[in-house]
Amino acid sequence: MCRAMRAWAVAHPAEFGWLFATPSTTLAPESLSHASALRFEAVFRNEVAALWITRPFAVPELAALDPSLRRQLVTYSAGIDGQLPPEAAHVFLKCWIRLYGLLCMEVLRQVDFAFSDLTPVFEEFLREFSADLGLDYTPPRR
Numbered sequence: 001m002c003r004a005m006r007a008w009a010v011a012h013p014a015e016f017g018w019l020f021a022t023p024s025t026t027l028a029p030e031s032l033s034h035a036s037a038l039r040f041e042a043v044f045r046n047e048v049a050a051l052w053i054t055r056p057f058a059v060p061e062l063a064a065l066d067p068s069l070r071r072q073l074v075t076y077s078a079g080i081d082g083q084l085p086p087e088a089a090h091v092f093l094k095c096w097i098r099l100y101g102l103l104c105m106e107v108l109r110q111v112d113f114a115f116s117d118l119t120p121v122f123e124e125f126l127r128e129f130s131a132d133l134g135l136d137y138t139p140p141r142r
Contacts, residue, residue, distance in 0.1 A: 009107050017108065020104070040100075057132065065090065073087075076093070102125055
């Protein structure tokens with residue numbers, strides 16, 4: 001799923017930017033960009049939640065997290081109707097932020113100064129993402 005999203009984003013940078021890369025200061029909750037970003041997040045969250053049910057992955061101890069982070073995770077978990085407990089939400093959100101951020105950085109050409117091909121960076125991310133979720137990493141077919 002991550003590779004498919006990246007392939008689409010790289011092939012359609014204008015559409016990606018229109019749907020997902022609008023600055024947050026301009027996003028009203030009813031805006032298309034805001035709704036698109038939430039639906040995009042929900043697709044990945046639903047997959048992680050299904051994984052959590054069948055193969056729970058390692059999570060941090062909630063009490064060990066910064067109190068502000070803990071409160072925010074509890075609020076987020078409640079906002080998704082407990083689909084993921086706060087600890088699992090923390091792992092999901094860390095992965096989600098990295099995926100979304102990497103896509104934005106690549107599509108918006110923010111790392112062209114260092115990379116002409118982000119595929120190895122993306123695959124490194126997928127390897128870590130897989131490990132965080134207790135999955136085996138499968139390299140792409142060549």
